[in-house]
Amino acid sequence: ATVSVLYCTGMSGFVDTHVHLSDRERWPLPAYCWHKMSPKIDKDFTPKVFQDETASLEVSKVVFVECMVCDDEKLMVEETLWACSLDMVGGVVAAAPLGGDVEVLCKYLDKVKHEKLKGVRKLIQGQDKGFCLTDNYIQGCKELGKRGLSVDLCIKGNDQLQDITTLVSKVPETVFVLDHMGKPNIVRDAYDEAWAAGLVKLAQLPNVYCKISGIITEVQHPDWTEADLLPYIKHAVVTFGYDRVLYGSDWYASKLASETYSDWYSALTEILDSKLKPTEKERNQFFTENAGKAYRL
Numbered sequence: 001a002t003v004s005v006l007y008c009t010g011m012s013g014f015v016d017t018h019v020h021l022s023d024r025e026r027w028p029l030p031a032y033c034w035h036k037m038s039p040k041i042d043k044d045f046t047p048k049v050f051q052d053e054t055a056s057l058e059v060s061k062v063v064f065v066e067c068m069v070c071d072d073e074k075l076m077v078e079e080t081l082w083a084c085s086l087d088m089v090g091g092v093v094a095a096a097p098l099g100g101d102v103e104v105l106c107k108y109l110d111k112v113k114h115e116k117l118k119g120v121r122k123l124i125q126g127q128d129k130g131f132c133l134t135d136n137y138i139q140g141c142k143e144l145g146k147r148g149l150s151v152d153l154c155i156k157g158n159d160q161l162q163d164i165t166t167l168v169s170k171v172p173e174t175v176f177v178l179d180h181m182g183k184p185n186i187v188r189d190a191y192d193e194a195w196a197a198g199l200v201k202l203a204q205l206p207n208v209y210c211k212i213s214g215i216i217t218e219v220q221h222p223d224w225t226e227a228d229l230l231p232y233i234k235h236a237v238v239t240f241g242y243d244r245v246l247y248g249s250d251w252y253a254s255k256l257a258s259e260t261y262s263d264w265y266s267a268l269t270e271i272l273d274s275k276l277k278p279t280e281k282e283r284n285q286f287f288t289e290n291a292g293k294a295y296r297l
Contacts, residue, residue, distance in 0.1 A: 013060030014287035015090065017295065018179065018213045018248030020067035021047055021083065031068050031075060038256055045252040047086055053251075053261045060288075061090030063248075063295055065152065065179075066121055068095060077111050084116040091295040093152050093177075096120035098144075099137040106143060118295040119150035119177065129159045132167050141167065145174030150294060153208075154179040161198035168205045175207055177294055180214030180250065181236045186228055187220045196235050203239045209294045210240045212286070213248030216257040216264055224257065226267050233271055242282035246290050 022032050024044040029035065035042045050062075064083040068075055080094040094112055097105055099122055109120075124132050131137070132153075141151050153164050153176055161182050168176050182202075184195040202208060212233055219228050237245055247268075254264055272278055278286065291297055 013058040014247060015061050015063070015291035015297065016059050016249050016251070017063040017177075017246045017291050018065050018211055018250050019050065019062040020065055020250075020252050021045060021050060021086070022067065022252075023082065026082070027068070027075065027078070031070070034067075034069055040255050041252060045255075047088055050251060050261075051088065057262070057265065061291075061297065062088055063091045063093060063118070063291065063297075064089045065093045066095035067253075069123065070095070071097070073097070073108060076108075080112040080117065081114065084114040089116060090297045091118035091291075092116050093119040093121050093150075093295075096122060098122035098140045098151070099131065099134060100140075102136060102139045102143055105140050109143075109147060109149075117149065118297070119152055119175075120144060121152035121154060121179075123154050124160055124164065125154050125156040125183070127160075130163060132160075132163050138167065138170055141171045141174050141176075145171060148296065150175040150177055152177045152179050154183075156183045158194040158198055161195065161202065165198065165202045165205070168202065168208050172205075172207050175209070175294060177246070178202065178208060178210045179248075180218070181210060181212060181232060183218050184215065184232050185220065186215065186218050186224075186232060188228065191231060199236060199239050203244075209244045209246055209290065210236055211246045211248040212236060212268065213246075214250035214253065216254060216267075217250070219257065222257070226271055229267060230271055230275060233268070234276060237276060237286075242278060242285045244290065245286055246294060247287045 022045045068079050076095040083089055083092045094117060097108055098120055144151055155164055182199060184192040216224055249264060251261055258264055
């Protein structure tokens with residue numbers, strides 16, 4: 001509803017469907033232990049920091065995506081309810097014990113029930129092949145669908161791309177969102193053909209969206225350019241169509257490969273404007289309308 005009003009009234013703006021936020025005063029390290037992987041992100045990325053960095057842009061709402069990366073239920077509950085309390089947040093993709101006992105998952109979801117809770121994410125990246133194909137994982141995804149919640153899929157590698165394609169096909173009643181285009185391996189002069197073929201198979205399933213986000217950190221050299229990104233973005237957009245792709249920044253993880261929010265946003269909009277040339281309707285779908293559909297904003 002918010003998205004529809006935004007455009008029906010002629011207002012401008014866009015929805016960022018993949019934003020991480022932290023509050024290290026509230027939750028000191030090791031709550032955000034992954035911050036230690038680089039000095040570039042070993043700091044606090046509060047809502048104010050995000051708002052200051054995007055002040056020149058027109059971010060109307062964001063979808064917060066869990067970022068403590070832990071299995072501590074108390075911390076997961078606290079992070080979720082904190083994110084739900086933020087005015088700038090239109091929807092929350094929460095951490096959840098997906099893949100464990102389904103009864104435990106149900107009790108957890110009852111604790112974090114909130115109108116802004118739109119989905120959950122349990123990182124598949126870094127897990128063994130078949131992690132998301134256990135009976136508990138599949139039944140958990142079915143339970144989420146019954147509750148009107150989506151499942152974000154964060155993966156890396158062709159084996160995991162194959163796994164989630166099987167998962168999505170087994171749970172047609174649940175909406176899935178592929179994070180970061182499935183994280184292709186972006187190397188100059190060596191296109192990731194396995195990723196491209198796998199994405200085509202996944203996109204054949206109607207209950208999955210694809211986020212155009214988080215790929216600058218997948219470029220295997222520090223001086224990435226729009227030319228590095230173009231073939232991957234083009235393939236994802238053509239494969240899913242403008243009715244099933246979403247804009248996301250992956251801020252502040254994006255700081256690992258960029259200085260500012262605008263580095264990624266400007267590169268992407270340049271690719272859209274000069275190469276892909278979407279219609280006004282397609283651009284609105286990508287930057288705003290599809291977020292409302294995928295996350296029920």
